[in-house]
Amino acid sequence: MSHDSLLPFDLPAVRRKKVTAAFDGGLISSDGGLLLLREAERGLGLADLLAGCIRDRRDAGMVSHTLAEMLRFRMLAIACGYEDADDCDTLRFDPLFKLAVGRPPEGGDPLCSQPTMSRCENMPSRLEAARMTAALVDHFCRSFPAPPEAITLDIDDTCDAVHGHQQLSLFHAYYDTRCFLPIHVYHVESGKPVAVLLRPGKTPSGSEVRTVLKHLVRRIRRSWPTTRITVRGDSHYARSEAMAWCEANGVDYIFGLAGNKVLDALAGETADDLKVRRAEARAEKMRTFTDFAYAAGSWGRERHVVARLEATTRGFDARYIVTSLEGEARYLYEDIYCARGQAENLIKMHKAQLASDRTSCHSPVANHVRLVLHTAAYWLMLALRDAIPAASPLAKAEFATLRLRLLKLGARVVEKVARIRVHLASACPDAALFRLLAGRLAAAGP
Numbered sequence: 001m002s003h004d005s006l007l008p009f010d011l012p013a014v015r016r017k018k019v020t021a022a023f024d025g026g027l028i029s030s031d032g033g034l035l036l037l038r039e040a041e042r043g044l045g046l047a048d049l050l051a052g053c054i055r056d057r058r059d060a061g062m063v064s065h066t067l068a069e070m071l072r073f074r075m076l077a078i079a080c081g082y083e084d085a086d087d088c089d090t091l092r093f094d095p096l097f098k099l100a101v102g103r104p105p106e107g108g109d110p111l112c113s114q115p116t117m118s119r120c121e122n123m124p125s126r127l128e129a130a131r132m133t134a135a136l137v138d139h140f141c142r143s144f145p146a147p148p149e150a151i152t153l154d155i156d157d158t159c160d161a162v163h164g165h166q167q168l169s170l171f172h173a174y175y176d177t178r179c180f181l182p183i184h185v186y187h188v189e190s191g192k193p194v195a196v197l198l199r200p201g202k203t204p205s206g207s208e209v210r211t212v213l214k215h216l217v218r219r220i221r222r223s224w225p226t227t228r229i230t231v232r233g234d235s236h237y238a239r240s241e242a243m244a245w246c247e248a249n250g251v252d253y254i255f256g257l258a259g260n261k262v263l264d265a266l267a268g269e270t271a272d273d274l275k276v277r278r279a280e281a282r283a284e285k286m287r288t289f290t291d292f293a294y295a296a297g298s299w300g301r302e303r304h305v306v307a308r309l310e311a312t313t314r315g316f317d318a319r320y321i322v323t324s325l326e327g328e329a330r331y332l333y334e335d336i337y338c339a340r341g342q343a344e345n346l347i348k349m350h351k352a353q354l355a356s357d358r359t360s361c362h363s364p365v366a367n368h369v370r371l372v373l374h375t376a377a378y379w380l381m382l383a384l385r386d387a388i389p390a391a392s393p394l395a396k397a398e399f400a401t402l403r404l405r406l407l408k409l410g411a412r413v414v415e416k417v418a419r420i421r422v423h424l425a426s427a428c429p430d431a432a433l434f435r436l437l438a439g440r441l442a443a444a445g446p
Contacts, residue, residue, distance in 0.1 A: 009021055025412065026414075027105060029411050029413065030408060031407055032408075032411030034097060036407070037076055040380050041075070044383060050132050050136075051068040069101050073088065073101050074373050076380070078354055079403075083374075088113055088117045093110050095415075097111060098111060099422075122361065122369075124365065124369050133368075136193070138223065140187065140220075141220060147224040150227060151187055152231075153187060153232065154343035155212075155231060155232070157181040158184060160179055160201075161177045162177075162359065166362055167363065180199065180201050181201050182199060184347050185216060188339070213245060214245060228252070229252070231246065232253070233256070234340070235257055237256075238255035254336055259320055263294060267318060271316065274286060284312065291305060291307065303322050303323075304323055304326075306323065306329045307329075308333045323337075359371065385399075385402060387440045388437065410424075
């Protein structure tokens with residue numbers, strides 16, 4: 001890092017007083033909230049967990065940056081909004097990043113550079129990348145004080161547009177672009193990420209959905225053998241292979257189901273009655289529900305289908321779901337299935353607010369490792385938000401808001417022989433909350 005002294009520059013005067021500015025304030029960081037993220041990461045132990053999945057093939061005598069340090073640096077940078085490895089070339093000198101990774105802010109050596117970080121992302125083998133994903137599933141299970149009686153998992157995919165011809169990228173007609181379609185799985189009740197998997201830019205097949213569910217459920221049941229698991233997804237997860245596997249392995253499911261003429265005929269009597277009642281009442285909109293047994297040609301058996309029927313002045317609409325759950329049709333559709341929309345918000349925070357679509361590596365394994373690191377950063381932000389008191393307006397804030405309010409704080413760092421002092425702004429509007437979170441996260445550490 002250059003130590004050249006930049007000359008002061010003048011700004012317009014204020015009440016006849018000359019204003020001069022210069023970059024000579026000393027060791028100052030714009031990411032004071034790293035003090036909180038450092039404690040969150042210490043409590044979660046994610047860097048050490050993920051580093052333990054990778055075999056370090058480097059010459060031990062030539063290593064300046066351990067795997068755990070590099071992974072910790074990368075996930076902290078992502079959480080603070082520096083989503084590209086290129087940012088490491090400047091952040092490696094930042095005093096608070098050095099402090100958060102475990103090095104003295106002034107006397108310690110700089111952190112790793114962009115080329116070193118890129119080599120780190122490309123280091124894991126395919127098997128090691130899979131172990132990193134499995135380690136995050138295990139971490140999800142360990143985040144609960146006791147095995148829950150039942151959980152619901154939302155599974156969905158999202159468009160990850162690419163800007164080249166990376167391996168696994170395909171042209172998707174619906175999104176009109178070359179892309180990946182990574183699968184995201186979240187725990188419904190807490191919003192915790194369970195798994196994120198890089199995959200080709202095409203709709204998953206039945207055998208692929210079955211394979212994902214098989215490995216995920218088996219990994220969860222290693223920690224929670226008696227927990228009841230329900231999987232929820234949209235219509236392209238309603239594959240006969242996936243539903244048959246769920247039924248054979250005691251897993252409940254509720255999936256969207258694409259409509260067809262047979263389904264419309266089975267719901268026809270209820271639909272006609274709804275249309276007549278709406279017309280007689282001259283209502284703007286009227287909705288009803290019904291359920292019945294249905295077997296598609298590829299299923300080999302009948303399954304429970306729920307229909308949501310809606311008549312309006314603009315026409316008629318029917319939506320269907322298929323489920324292994326029992327219950328009243330309205331409850332299954334409105335209270336259970338429609339709540340699936342929350343998964344879109346969780347994916348948005350993962351993809352848009354933590355920039356997990358920065359999958360620009362040529363190798364699909366390296367891109368998958370990036371998804372793992374962005375998921376680890378998601379865990380850091382979630383730990384920060386979970387430590388906020390429920391009465392605070394930030395208790396349910398999105399990650400972008402938390403970053404703006406709690407992470408992007410100016411801080412001056414002073415390192416002495418026996419003490420490191422971090423000076424935060426006296427006028428920080430969230431000073432009281434920051435102090436509270438620092439105590440809570442430190443107390444939750446190892």
